[in-house]
Amino acid sequence: MAIQIGETVPEFKFPVTHNKWVVLSALRGYNIVLYFYPKDDTPGCTVEAEEFRDAWEDFKAEHCVLLGVSRDSISSHEKFCSKYNLPFPLISDTEGELCTMFDVIKNRMMYGRETRGIERSTFLLDRNGVLRKEWRKIKAEGHAEQVLFAVQELNREHTPTC
DSSP, X not given: OOOOTTXXXXXXXXXXXXXXXXXXXXXXXXXXXXXXXSOTTSHHHHHHHHHHHHTHHHHHHTTEEEXXXXXXXXXXXXXXXXXXXXXXXXXXOTTXXXXXXXXXXXXXXXXXXXXXXXXXXXXXXOTTSBEEEEEESOOSTTHHHHHHHHHHHHXXXXXXXX
16 A cells, blocks of 8 residues: 555655665754656656756755655666766666556556556655655656746645744
8 A cells, every 4th residue: 555645654664876875854853755657768757857856956955855766776877866966866776566566657658568666756844754745647748847846836835933
């Protein structure tokens, strides 16, 4: 059963680029954007990664951690990060555990053939690890801006007023 909006995301630990690991509980206090994409260095995935890269400083200013996720290996991720100067970590989910947790593995048509793979999807977790928003079956172009707006909106909701 996939995680539903309003539910706390279960603890996870996965390898990421730059020879590090990401542990969900270590990110408490930060908003988290998990964006799942099909494959490193493919046209749509590159557009999406570049848009998130270009908005990286804005996400940081919103106290937000940005994590890309695919089933590619760490070495593939490292090449992708280096080639496109991506400043945020990429999670290697080679076994598909995180993909299963968020129910992003779907049947897709690729080059006229049906295959199983990651459906481009993004999830916004609040500072307590609760899933607040999700986007599924998204188009890469313009998506980073939509997500940034949602992060800003979430921060406004949680900012105390006098």
